[in-house]
Every structure is written in structure tokens, then in C-alpha cells.
Amino acid sequence: MFKKTVAFRIFFWVSLILLGCFVFLPMLWMVNTALKPIDKTYTSYFFIGELTLDNIIHIVTDAKIMNYLKNSLIVSFGSSLMTTIVCALSGYSFSKFRYYGRKFVMGLFMMSQAFPQAILLLAIYGLMKKMGLLGSYWALLVSYTVFTLPVGTWTLKSYFDQIPDSLIESAKIDGAGNLRIMMRIIFPLAVPGMVTIAIYGFVWSWNDLLYSMTLVTDTSKRTLASGLVMTFLGEASTNWGYMMSASIVAAVPVTVIFVFLQRYFIQGLTAGAVKG
């Protein structure tokens, strides 16, 4: 793309080294701090020196934090599933059906990204309180599903758009009903898109702080992101070794999912937004 002039080579190497340090070193520092014995937290050696798993073990044997982890898994898998179903249905509807008000509803879904979430939270809190849902996961599940709706619906719509109408027509002639066409023909053809949205929904729920901090009032139901904030921010003396270990524990599940399903993720991330 660029001519390999001397100036470009200098730009390339300087950027690679400086940005490489900025992008990668902080994470290594997190791991490094987590692996240092507690009495060495404040020393500045970088991996070369005494290392231990004590901090990590302390965190993964902490019943409270493991309970947060379990809650996060439940909420994230749940909202990932709900998001995928709801987005697949709406995306399919937008893509293959024509009815009055379709364009308008599409516009509404798209707009929902621009509503400030902090404001919506004020009324959602009241609503969920009235319905007695503040002590359960439902408030979070429904909220996360809606916030992933615009991107999810658009990505899946673009997948369904690529399926030729003739395929649906011929299935109809063969006597297949709408449900059968959807489950046997349409959805199987859009599996890569559905996986993308499932991951997107999972990561969104896993990482959310604002809603999980507010809409779950029962400590035993807290998710990891808000649970860790409540655990560590209130303390008088901070134990950075534990904090970094807890951060790693919170980061590992999404990182593992990302590493294994990376291909889907990047594809969907860019394809959905650029086409949308």
C-alpha cells in the first residue's frame, strides 16, 4: 500500500515499537503484578524475580467472587441466547417481509443506540422495582437484549439479505410452512452471523458495569464487573495484587471466547457496522 521509502520505514518502526509498548505492556504489567508475592507488590521488577500463584489462588477460592463469576456466566449466556433469538427474528422480518411500518420500526431500532443509557436507567429502575424484578437477573437480561438489538438486527439482516428469495419460494411450493422454512433453511444458512451476535451479546453483558451496579440490588445476584467494583473500591487500603488477579479472572472468559471465535467476531464486527 505504501512505498518502502526511508521515511516510511522510519515511521513504520517507530510506530510499531512505541504503539506496541503502549498496547501490550500495560496488560503484561497487570499479569506481572498479579504474580508477585504480596510483600513484593511495590517493587518494580518485570517478571524476572520471585513469582507466585498465591494471589490468583486467593481470588479463585474466594466464595463471594466465585459467586459473582457464576452470576456473570448465567446472565451473559442468558442474554446472549435471548439476543440471538430476538435479533434473528427481527432481522429475518426486516430482510424478507414487506409490511406497513417496516421502515419506521427499522429506524426506531437503529435510533435506540443514541438514547443515553444513563437516562433510560432512571425509569428502568423504577419500572423494575414496581415489577419486583430488582432482585433477579431479568432486569439485566431484558436491558442487555435491547442494547444489543440495533447492531445485532442489522448484522443478521445483512446475512439474510444474501439468501436468495427463490430458495424460500421453492420451499413454499414444496409445502413447507413459515416456521419450517425459518428453522430448516434460513437460520442454518446464517449460522456464522448468529455466532457473531451470540458472542457480541455475551461480551456486552459480561462487561457492563452501569446497569449491573444499579439493577441488581441483591448482593448474592451481583455480576462480576459490579461485584469487583463494590469489593475493591470501598476499601481503605488497596491490595493491588488481589485487584490485578481479580481483573485477570474477569478478563479470562471473554478472552478465551474471543481467541477461539475470533474469525466470526472481527468479520461480524466490521461487516455489520459498515453495511448498516
Add this chain to the structure above:
Amino acid sequence: MNGKKSGKLGDKQVGVLLVLPGLAAFVAIILYPFVDAVLMSFTNKSMLSADYQWIGVENYSKVLNDPYLIKTLITTGLFVLGATLLPYILGMIWAIVLNESFSCSELLRGVTLINWIIPGTAIGFLWSWIFNGQYGILNNILESLGILETGIPWLGQTNTALLCVIIARTWQMLPWYMAFLLSGLQSISHEQIEAAYLDGANNWKNFWYVILPGMSQTATLVFVLGLIGNLQHFDLPWTMAQGGPARATTTLSIEVYKTAFKNWNMGKAATVGTIWAVLLAAFSTIYLRLNRDEKG
């Protein structure tokens, strides 16, 4: 419509039926709460007592006369601009670097994205540790290089706290911009670039006059999405500084959260929120109008 007939629903009905779950959730979580929040801004609703009265525009006159409002708006503006421009520019450079195929460029692309995928809480903790005034590694490095004599409490003083949050946000979002901009770079045809070089363009001209215009759609979209995301952003200013010190990192979303869920003043929080939404709508309209003028 009974169960037996449902197999014979017309295409239109099926289409509407399919979109209903999404639409219902949208109404419950976006539309109703938004209307409710705007109405709330005209009341003295508080979490501390069950009943409340309509008080007209009293909240508005209070909030608009509050000297902190301007401060919050400026902080939000600085955060949104800084936390969009900085990762955007660095993300572009990183995309250009990783677009050159060298031995581990593929691997680096993947690994970079981990920064973006992990929870904001973890990122907030990590950067609070790096910027820590007593034992943070940043002070440590600066002291050993002889740049500083004593450590600076980066997150504890009003003139550096916001910058720290912007840097952490940059670290988090740089990969996201990189992924989009890289796909933009890769969508540009090689013939076009070759032609520009044959016409005697250098790298710099090639970037400004061929590559950037060629990916302008992606480049603009990513920028706007970045602005919207930052306007909403809550995690890092909260985990790193809880809006402090002395409101230095209190952006609009922190302000609404604090007013509502720390001071339990729902009416006032809704007022700040409504003013925010109005400003946002105004900016979007201006943006859309400018965009249309440019094209038309």
C-alpha cells in the same frame, strides 16, 4: 386467530409477528423509560419517599442556574473529543502498521483486540494502578529517568485526572478503531494506488488524496460511532475516580448516575438527562444537515 389457522397466516402478519418480541422489548426498555424520564424531570421524585408532586420547571431553573452544569458539559466535551480523537489517530497508525504484512502482523491484530474485549472494570483497575501516586509504575519510570523528583498523584489532582481517564479509554478503544480502519484500508483497490504512484504521488499525498477519500465512509462512520460511544461512557471515569477529584472526571453519565443513585434525587437527575438528550438531538440534527449540504 386460533392455533389451527396460524399456519395460513399471510406473509405480512408473519413479518409483523417476527418483529414483535424486539419491538416489545424496545418499547419497554427504550421508549417508555425515555418518556417516563422526561416526565420525571418535572417532578420532585426521590427514592427516599414514595410520593412526589409536579413542580413544573423548578428542576430546570435549578439545574440551569447551577454553575456545575457548565463544568459538567465542558468535562464531557473534553472527554468525548479527547477519547475519540486520540484512539482514532493512534488506531489509524496502528492499522497502517499492521496492514503491512510482516511475520507476526496477523497475530498482533488478534492480540491487540484483547484490550478491547476485556471488562472496563479490569481496565479501570489496571490504569488506576499504573497511575497510582505512591507506587504506580508510571511515577516509578519517570523518577528513575530523572524526569520527576517525587511522584505525582495523577488521579488525585484535578488537572491530570481527566487526562488519565482519556489515556485509559484510548488504550481500551484503540483496537476497535484499528479493526474498522484496517478493514477500510483493505477495501481500497491496488490499481488505484498504483495509478497514483505512476502519477508521481508520494506516500503522504497517496494517503490524503487516494486512501483516505477511498475509505471515507468507514472513516466517518467509525468516528461518529466513537463519539456516540464516548458520550455514553461510564465505566472508566467511575472505576478510576468516581467522577472526582472535585468533579474533574464527572461527565454527564456520571452526573446522572450520582444524582439519581447516590443522592436519590430522581427528578433532578432526569432533568440533567433530558438536557443532555436535547443537546444530543441538536448536534445530530446539525450533523445530518451538514452532511446533506455536503452531498447535495
